[in-house]
Amino acid sequence: MTVSLWRDTAGGAASPRPRLSGDLDVDVAIVGAGYTGLWTAYYLRRADPGLRVAVVEAEQAGFGASGRNGGWCSGLLPVSLPKLEQRHGRGAAIAFQQAMNDTVDEVGRVAAAEGVDCDFAKGGSLGLARSSRQWQHARAEAAQAAAYGFELELLGAAEARARCGATDVHGATWNPHCAALHPLKLARGLARTVERAGVPIFEKTPALQLAPGRVRTAYGEVRAPVVVRATEGYTPGLPGARRAVVPVYSLMVATEPLPEQFWERAGLAERETFTDLRRLVVYGQRTADGRLAFGGRGAPYHFGSAVRPSYDSVPRVHEALRRTLRELFPALDGAGFTHSWGGPLGIARDWHPSVGLDRATGLAWAGGYVGDGVAATNLAGRTLADLITGHETERTGLPWVNHRSPSWEPEPLRWLGINTALRGVVALDALSRLRPGG
Numbered sequence: 001m002t003v004s005l006w007r008d009t010a011g012g013a014a015s016p017r018p019r020l021s022g023d024l025d026v027d028v029a030i031v032g033a034g035y036t037g038l039w040t041a042y043y044l045r046r047a048d049p050g051l052r053v054a055v056v057e058a059e060q061a062g063f064g065a066s067g068r069n070g071g072w073c074s075g076l077l078p079v080s081l082p083k084l085e086q087r088h089g090r091g092a093a094i095a096f097q098q099a100m101n102d103t104v105d106e107v108g109r110v111a112a113a114e115g116v117d118c119d120f121a122k123g124g125s126l127g128l129a130r131s132s133r134q135w136q137h138a139r140a141e142a143a144q145a146a147a148y149g150f151e152l153e154l155l156g157a158a159e160a161r162a163r164c165g166a167t168d169v170h171g172a173t174w175n176p177h178c179a180a181l182h183p184l185k186l187a188r189g190l191a192r193t194v195e196r197a198g199v200p201i202f203e204k205t206p207a208l209q210l211a212p213g214r215v216r217t218a219y220g221e222v223r224a225p226v227v228v229r230a231t232e233g234y235t236p237g238l239p240g241a242r243r244a245v246v247p248v249y250s251l252m253v254a255t256e257p258l259p260e261q262f263w264e265r266a267g268l269a270e271r272e273t274f275t276d277l278r279r280l281v282v283y284g285q286r287t288a289d290g291r292l293a294f295g296g297r298g299a300p301y302h303f304g305s306a307v308r309p310s311y312d313s314v315p316r317v318h319e320a321l322r323r324t325l326r327e328l329f330p331a332l333d334g335a336g337f338t339h340s341w342g343g344p345l346g347i348a349r350d351w352h353p354s355v356g357l358d359r360a361t362g363l364a365w366a367g368g369y370v371g372d373g374v375a376a377t378n379l380a381g382r383t384l385a386d387l388i389t390g391h392e393t394e395r396t397g398l399p400w401v402n403h404r405s406p407s408w409e410p411e412p413l414r415w416l417g418i419n420t421a422l423r424g425v426v427a428l429d430a431l432s433r434l435r436p437g438g
């Protein structure tokens with residue numbers, strides 16, 4: 001397993017929590033101590049301090065994507081507004097986007113209120129257009145946002161370069177609804193907060209089976225009328241859920257702390273997160289301690305939806321990320337890269353995230369955020385708390401509630417389809433670089 005920048009800078013090793021020891025009766029059992037599980041526990045106890053809630057976690061709180069991600073706490077949705085409109089209607093699409101935008105502030109508000117120091121800085125996000133094709137794309141994105149009444153500012157070349165001194169910048173979009181944060185500090189801080197609120201977290205306690213009324217582990221059973229599955233990219237490892245989402249790896253690299261002269265040219269003074277508008281997702285942030293943390297997709301999907309620590313490292317993809325970052329910021333030449341790591345995220349067959357509670361069985365779930373889960377997990381946690389405590393709110397009417405995605409194809413079709421699509425995206429980006437203006 002590789003060690004992430006976040007693990008090395010979260011303020012020391014987290015003290016391990018005890019395993020479950022024996023059977024336990026509670027009102028709500030949560031499986032997974034990532035953001036989804038922890039936010040759900042947090043809002044459940046806020047809604048009803050008398051509710052007995054327990055969390056079981058296979059490893060440690062924040063072990064999964066929540067402790068390893070790019071730290072973009074953003075209003076981004078993996079489904080476009082036109083697709084949401086087509087499927088659920090215009091009002092529902094707008095309400096969902098509005099709720100996501102508001103969620104960025106909710107994360108910052110709770111972190112401040114609960115004393116969770118996670119380096120939260122809301123500087124918005126820049127989508128750099130570094131070719132004429134990308135500039136057209138930026139303009140189309142801004143026009144689309146405006147058509148739904150949302151702000152996505154178009155910056156001309158000079159304005160964009162003043163904010164971010166990357167190479168070949170033709171212009172950019174700026175979305176105000178994004179904060180940069182330290183993901184593991186958030187996950188660990190949340191875990192401490194829910195524990196303080198009276199929710200035990202049992203670590204090194206993998207759930208072997210989730211069934212109505214109970215979670216079975218090797219160390220005892222947690223019995224509860226409501227069982228929440230909060231395992232995202234790890235979900236295919238659970239019996240009966242093999243084809244619910246696919247785990248796709250996103251990988252990251254980080255530099256050493258960079259000198260002030262570098263930042264004078266590179267900008268990002270408000271800690272704006274940044275991407276360029278190539279087809280394969282890439283994402284970066286200026287960290288609170290003055291490094292660049294940069295990630296992207298491109299790692300292969302593994303047959304049978306396998307998740308293993310060795311998949312966190314793909315030297316070819318990590319090298320491509322370092323190369324891309326040096327292309328963006330040539331002043332990095334000579335600067336050291338200190339960390340490379342990765343982790344799995346969950347993608348549903350229709351790329352549609354969902355949150356829900358099956359009242360007949362008491363089984364609840366949330367996930368399929370694709371790569372946009374840092375804020376979405378908070379909205380999911382609040383929504384699950386509403387559903388479980390039986391409160392109808394503006395959140396329980398959002399179009400991802402009780403959405404059922406189709407199952408992924410059985411293997412080997414799944415493996416063939418996903419890896420072929422991935423190679424296609426990489427090839428299109430390579431072609432764009434060869435074409436003038438591409």
Ligand SMILES: Cc1cc2nc3c(=O)[nH]c(=O)nc-3n(C[C@H](O)[C@H](O)[C@H](O)COP(=O)(O)OP(=O)(O)OC[C@H]3O[C@@H](n4cnc5c(N)ncnc54)[C@H](O)[C@@H]3O)c2cc1C
Binds near residue numbers: 345
């Ligand atoms: C490298 C990377 C970069 C990303 N960058 C961003 C970003 O910048 N912005 C953004 O919005 N999103 C990003 N994402 C996605 C985001 O991190 C996730 O959507 C989010 O963290 C999901 O949280 P979660 O709690 O649902 O899942 P996880 O954080 O994955 O938590 C699931 C937990 O369940 C536990 N578990 C699994 N199986 C069991 C079991 N059987 N029993 C008990 N426990 C179990 C795991 O150990 C894990 O702790 C990124 C993801 C990755 C991997």
